Amino acid sequence: MELKELKLAKTSIKSETATKSITFDKMAEIIEKNGKKGAVFYLDRDNQEKDIKKLEAFFKKKKRAVLVRELHFTMDSKDYIYEVHIL
Template structure:
């Protein structure tokens, strides 16, 4: 599964990341907070949460608003 990391600037394109890479980072660091772009579907993020919960990680997903517009948000996923 491929997800898109949050943009660093408004006009930038989101960078893709593979599920394998996320798992590799977690095995190395133990825990991590990832910020995903709004272009990801909620269904994909729920699948990400379920995948890591099945591997005995604790996963917290929330929507972070950074502006007043409805489209100014990203997803924060904290995996422990």
């Protein structure tokens, strides 16, 4: 499986700065540091759904529980981010 980079969500709706990205391996490092607490990541809506599925598969192979939700922050259906919990 190709290790991808995913775009992190912006910290503000009005932010025009380029979004930062994070690799699956970097996410795994953060989770390992947190131990049983796991981690929560907020990902940009520009990430493709197939890449989110690859992320889920990557961590499930590492025996981690993964929960992915869409968080809508306005009434507009296009205004959302992905919330990813990995334990």
